[in-house]
Amino acid sequence: MNKLTYYILSAILSVLFFSSCSDDEKAVPAAATLNAIKATSHSLEFSLTPQHADQCAWMCYKKGETAPTAEDILNEGILADNSETSIQRAIALEAETCYIIQAAVVSQGRYLLSEALEMKTQPVYENDVPVVKLKLLEKASYRTDNEPGNGNYVIRLASGEIGKDDLPTNIGDYLVRLDLYNVADSDPWNATLPAGEYHAGEETAQIGCWDVETTNVFTRISSDPANGVVYSYVTGGTVLVQRKGDTYTIDMDIVMEDGEPFRGHFKGDIIFEKYEPETPQGTYQPFTEDQEVSFTLAKGRYYGNWFCPHADDMLLQFYHGNFNENEVLTNGYYLQLSSCYMHKLLDYNMENPPLEEGTYQVSIFGGSAQGYMQIPMTINKGQISDINGQYYPTGSYLEKVDSRTGKRYIAFLNSGTMTVTRSGENYDIAFNFQSADGLNITCNFSGALPMGNFNDNDNTKPASPMSTLKNNVTLALPEELTEIEAYYLGEYLYPGLSSWQINFYKDKDEEGKEIKSEMITIEFFTDANKGATLQEGVYTIEHKFEPMYALPGYMMFNKADILYTWYGDKRSDDETGATDILAPIKSGTMTVSKENDGYKFVFDFRDDAGYEITGEWKGTVNVVDNFNP
Numbered sequence: 001m002n003k004l005t006y007y008i009l010s011a012i013l014s015v016l017f018f019s020s021c022s023d024d025e026k027a028v029p030a031a032a033t034l035n036a037i038k039a040t041s042h043s044l045e046f047s048l049t050p051q052h053a054d055q056c057a058w059m060c061y062k063k064g065e066t067a068p069t070a071e072d073i074l075n076e077g078i079l080a081d082n083s084e085t086s087i088q089r090a091i092a093l094e095a096e097t098c099y100i101i102q103a104a105v106v107s108q109g110r111y112l113l114s115e116a117l118e119m120k121t122q123p124v125y126e127n128d129v130p131v132v133k134l135k136l137l138e139k140a141s142y143r144t145d146n147e148p149g150n151g152n153y154v155i156r157l158a159s160g161e162i163g164k165d166d167l168p169t170n171i172g173d174y175l176v177r178l179d180l181y182n183v184a185d186s187d188p189w190n191a192t193l194p195a196g197e198y199h200a201g202e203e204t205a206q207i208g209c210w211d212v213e214t215t216n217v218f219t220r221i222s223s224d225p226a227n228g229v230v231y232s233y234v235t236g237g238t239v240l241v242q243r244k245g246d247t248y249t250i251d252m253d254i255v256m257e258d259g260e261p262f263r264g265h266f267k268g269d270i271i272f273e274k275y276e277p278e279t280p281q282g283t284y285q286p287f288t289e290d291q292e293v294s295f296t297l298a299k300g301r302y303y304g305n306w307f308c309p310h311a312d313d314m315l316l317q318f319y320h321g322n323f324n325e326n327e328v329l330t331n332g333y334y335l336q337l338s339s340c341y342m343h344k345l346l347d348y349n350m351e352n353p354p355l356e357e358g359t360y361q362v363s364i365f366g367g368s369a370q371g372y373m374q375i376p377m378t379i380n381k382g383q384i385s386d387i388n389g390q391y392y393p394t395g396s397y398l399e400k401v402d403s404r405t406g407k408r409y410i411a412f413l414n415s416g417t418m419t420v421t422r423s424g425e426n427y428d429i430a431f432n433f434q435s436a437d438g439l440n441i442t443c444n445f446s447g448a449l450p451m452g453n454f455n456d457n458d459n460t461k462p463a464s465p466m467s468t469l470k471n472n473v474t475l476a477l478p479e480e481l482t483e484i485e486a487y488y489l490g491e492y493l494y495p496g497l498s499s500w501q502i503n504f505y506k507d508k509d510e511e512g513k514e515i516k517s518e519m520i521t522i523e524f525f526t527d528a529n530k531g532a533t534l535q536e537g538v539y540t541i542e543h544k545f546e547p548m549y550a551l552p553g554y555m556m557f558n559k560a561d562i563l564y565t566w567y568g569d570k571r572s573d574d575e576t577g578a579t580d581i582l583a584p585i586k587s588g589t590m591t592v593s594k595e596n597d598g599y600k601f602v603f604d605f606r607d608d609a610g611y612e613i614t615g616e617w618k619g620t621v622n623v624v625d626n627f628n629p
Helices: 003-019 070-076
Strands: 032-039 044-050 055-062 086-090 098-107 110-113 117-120 131-133 140-143 151-158 174-182 196-200 216-220 229-244 247-256 261-269 272-274 291-295 297-302 312-323 329-342 358-362 383-387 390-394 397-402 407-423 426-435 440-448 451-453 483-490 497-504 518-527 537-541 566-573 579-595 598-607 612-625
Touching: 032 098, 032 117, 044 055, 044 098, 044 117, 055 070, 070 098, 070 110, 070 229, 174 229, 174 261, 229 261, 291 312, 291 329, 291 397, 297 440, 329 358, 329 407, 407 440, 518 579, 579 612
Parallel strands: 131 261, 140 272, 291 440, 297 451, 483 612
Antiparallel strands: 032 044, 044 086, 055 098, 098 110, 098 117, 140 151, 151 174, 174 216, 196 229, 216 229, 229 247, 247 261, 297 312, 312 329, 329 397, 358 407, 383 390, 397 407, 407 426, 426 440, 483 497, 497 518, 518 566, 537 579, 566 579, 579 598, 598 612
8 A cells, every 4th residue: 555545545534533423412502612633543632722711621531421510621621721722632542432522611700611522533553552451559649748849649550460579460561650740739638639631740849740760660571570570761741630539530641761652541549648658677677797697498590581681680599497388488597689690591491590600799780770781790789679669678688587586687788799619410609798787798508509490581582583684785874974973881881891882873964954874883892991092903793791892783672672783774764763674783893993084994794684784984983981971
């Protein structure tokens, strides 16, 4: 189907969808004029023109539901401009469903209703982002302990079951945390969230906005308890709130930090509890002296997640003490190392994966929440974490259970080492840790360490090859690309290695006209002792943490999450800006040499489908020091 035919068909369908609902609602005197503009599978766009209004608002509801009064709309609907025409949008709607949109105004003290506008959403088309039905978790909270003293309304919504860690249990499920701000409620013990439109806040506790850092979407992508849930800040989009009594309708069409959209819908009762701060000290007490423990039992869980490109992740657990019939420690010591990282195994499906021998360091360069920041031979630190308003020990820690007193003691690992040697099925492990309180945690273990394999890479990782090339490529970088920026990133990823990133790409010419062309992006290492000076020589594409190596291309979750060394052809961009022709570089070399006043780069690459990508570039290189700005 050509584009002209597609647009003509879309226009015909829009007319059909707008006109397919029967008009059996009784017309009322117009207080505002509503006109349909556009319908998608999940939204309805319309114009609203008020007439002599002191206040104006609107509501959207399914055809057949009880119609609101003018007072309902003005008190519980979405406020709109009361002086001129505005474009409004109802979001997170069901596909192929008839909706009624109605506005109300206050004019000279009178409450007036508009005529009802009927619109129908379109069918779901391929690649549409679905609307996720959400349910309320056990509580919502209200507080005012922010600098302006505004009302802070925290709501947690989920699409499925939530585990004891307060995170999604099943792969593909979501948890959404909304941290919304509006005017403070005069009755804080019976607070109600004001209806209206909410957006990402640019200032702290901004009215009509959400806090970007604490409004998140959590998604479970694997069964790994330590790294199986990823989360994103919500940086854009819209949240619409409608309320009738304690029943709220919350619609979300929001954008996460990686540019991916999320659409969610909730309808149900919400009671806001006045927030009372919790403290973890009531559950755990800190150790007051150094600890020495000889563990007698150990077990591990290997995950080897594909979205940790540099290392295989696992959970290690060590015990000394007594257990009940449910195998729960009732008296003694428990050491959790979560997560622990080693070099990647060639066979991530092997039974009883071995723990790599060597010395592991506590979180000097590991410990980030992002999988691509985890490196081999590291262990995450421990801490008390506030997860959606609940406090849990996370990461790596030593715990003691005293059955005599009923008390539990805890020390969070902050530094130190774990040294592993292996003989057959048995291990000798020496722990020399320091806690966040400065205590020494000296432990040992000798014996078997059964390691369950819990990876699900074959079901969740992107299909291989990821390359969409059909032939070899001879690079034709744009003529306008006469200079590039080489970003010096310092030792952000690996100790002793300086990371660099270069993007061989130009999107506009000198006159501001858009350029569509091929591109190369690459991330590589130099010796940290060389500083922010680009080194001449041959850089090899291989997953090695050594100078003069470049990292192969990885895709984390989709085409918006590509990392390291890639080829792309921007001439293949679709209407959303997504590039169709992409190829991760998996082997080959990049040769860098000085030539006249600039540099010469020679590319001899292979992608993951075996296609050759060759070419060169000459020009000026400007070093941008992002490590010491």
